[in-house]
Amino acid sequence: MSTNTALDQLFVKTRAENRAALIAYIPAGFPSQAGCHKVIETLAKAGVDAIEIGYPYSDPVMDGPTIQAAATQALENGTGVTEVFAALKHATDQGVAAVVMTYWNPIERYGVAKFAQAIADNGGSGVITPDLTIEESDEWRAAVKTSSINPIYVVAPSTKPERLVKVTDHCGGFIYAASMMGVTGGRSGISSAAGELVARLREVSNKPISVGLGVSNREQAKEVAAFADGVIVGSAFIKAIQDAPDEESALAAVAHLASELAKGVREAR
Amino acid sequence: MFDPKLVIDGLGHFGPYGGRFVPEALIGALEELEAAHSSALQDPIFQAELAELHRTYSGRPSIITEAKRFAQHAGGARIILKREDLNHTGSHKINNVLGQALLTKRMGKTRIIAETGAGQHGVASATAAALMGLECVVYMGEEDTKRQSLNVARMKLLGAKVVPVTSGSRTLKDAINEAMRDWVTNVENTHYLLGTVAGPHPFPTMVRDFHKIIGEEARAQVIELTGKLPDAVLACVGGGSNAIGIFHDFIKDIDVRLIGLEAGGDGVETGRHAATITGGTRGVLHGTRSYVLQDENGQTVESHSISAGLDYPGVGPEHAYLHDIGRAEYRAITDAQAMAAFALLCQTEGIIPAIETAHALAGAIQIGNELGPDATLLINLSGRGDKDVQTAADYFGIPL
Secondary structure: OOOOOHHHHHHHHHHHOOOOEEEEEEEOOOOOHHHHHHHHHHHHHOOOOEEEEEOOOOOOOOOOHHHHHHHHHHHHOOOOHHHHHHHHHHHHHOOOEEEEEOOHHHHHHHOHHHHHHHHHHOOOOEEEOOOOOHHHOHHHHHHHHHHOOEEEOEEOOOOOHHHHHHHHHHOOOOEEEEOOOOOOOOOOOOOHHHHHHHHHHHHHOOOOEEEEOOOOOHHHHHHHHOOOOEEEEOHHHHHHHHHOOOHHHHHHHHHHHHHHHHHHHHOOO | OOOHHHHOOOOOEEOOEEOOOOOHHHHHHHHHHHHHHHHHHHOHHHHHHHHHHHHHHHOOOOOEEEOHHHHOOOOOOEEEEEEHHHOHHHEOHHHHHHHHHHHHHHOOOOEEEEEEOOOHHHHHHHHHHHHHOOEEEEEEEHHHHHHOHHHHHHHHHOOOEEEEEOOOOOOHHHHHHHHHHHHHHHOOOEEEOOOOOOOOOOHHHHHHHHHOHHHHHHHHHHHHHHOOOOOEEEEEEOOOHHHHHHHHHHOOOOOOEEEEEEEEEOOHHHOOOEOHHHHOEEEEEOOEEEEEOEOOOOOEOOOOOOOHHHOOOEOOHHHHHHHHOOOEEEEEEEHHHHHHHHHHHHHHHOOOEOHHHHHHHHHHHHHHHHHOOOOEEEEEEOEEOHHHHHHHHHHHOOOO
């Protein structure tokens, strides 16, 4: 994969600094279109290295109740592909690496090659596709190559060794390692499966590996940053926004959580 | 000649349809299921066990009934009903659940989960779980638990846990979402007993294989009765399991028309319908590529039908393919047309059909009138209507 996206550059930098990158997830249009843009600004200022813009989808089978509720709210706010690309552009304008995370159907509906090119045109580094299997990805692989963006696939603790090789071969930017068997959302502890999966990945690939699912606080970020190149936090930010009484306190809560997590990824090694 | 074997590659594709669009966490389970299904197909002991359950538990082979009085309203064509409504639990759904429950035990799993819309598949799953000593959890949209409270009680009596799903539109599609989330989390000891010919590979082919006995029996029974093949085979299509079940053995008989009747709701032109092939576009939903009711952003659009069992914005990928290559045709039947056919069968034949099935009967009235008295139509009477008495009474203004 001969890309040189902002995401590729980020991992060169964080590896040189001997730390993990902090990656935050926020759905486009949540809590509102303007609110989402303010959250993006807040995340970037508070030390987040990269932002995943979620494409809210009607049938999010990988997501737990927190992100489901956020997606529903974002859809009620009229979020579609235009708003997703606007949020992506806003994130890259803040100087952080940015990608879109989306279920496959919206890409197919928009047009596969056109979607990849729109990511590039809006300064995006790549796309995370959690339900696109390698077997179904021929058209997408051609499209990301043409547009020079990173195709990011998700692997799971149950992924068998030979399949791990197959999937990681096609990953660009980073490999998304799901920390456990389950849906998105905070957990009380990080499962031991995360470390084991990353160790298995290291044996077959030297690409950056980011761990997601269930990381919600500084301690957990520190724990994961000890063995992963990137720490992904999603539901915890959304919960902070949902729990806040107003926008001002929501942004303050996001800033506080982001700066705590940013410390966590820096104190691990 | 058209060879149905050609449409399947190792990845579960039917032309551009089918395949596997799922989180990586489920790949292992799908591969395990595919292997278990393939080996069971070759295993005479498994096949004998399933055949014995069909014979002594479900009541197979199901009979055929010629509907002579009903036929007078269908252009005088011969109307032959394949009586899946007489199976144990009252619909074709038992064929699939017995097969998958046996596979669950074969894989050493102890827990099944299922989605249900009308409750027929949930009841069938709870039944198979009780019979085989498996733990059973059924996900059902909260709206549907209210529409079908009698079936909720049936599932509970059978020992299943029923979880009302409150996310999204609170109907069948959201029940599937919730079942998939459970499966991702508990895949080690849990089998997802999907109830239709949709979902990721191998479900569309596997569920078809468990239902194709319907068409195999019916084909022989019709030939025995009439001395020839029928002119057309009709079935209602939501996800499409009973239709594939009766169509499959006739696919090779290219002169036999295969006609799927979709739920037209208030009419396809109103947008309030569940006629996915007639009114949808190509897309990916619940792990498979097929026709989908969706908007310009790829968001699933809510479906509408008086029949909870057809109220689904997707359809099995094999149907999408049979449609595109012209081997099967699909028509939409409105709620009103279905309910008229429902009443007609009750009053001409003494058979109360499921409202789902009434869509196929409405199709029979249309096709019979188009083809006239020389035609023979085989209709899959996929389920009985006891569960729909409340809905039908409300519709016809019968006080309860």
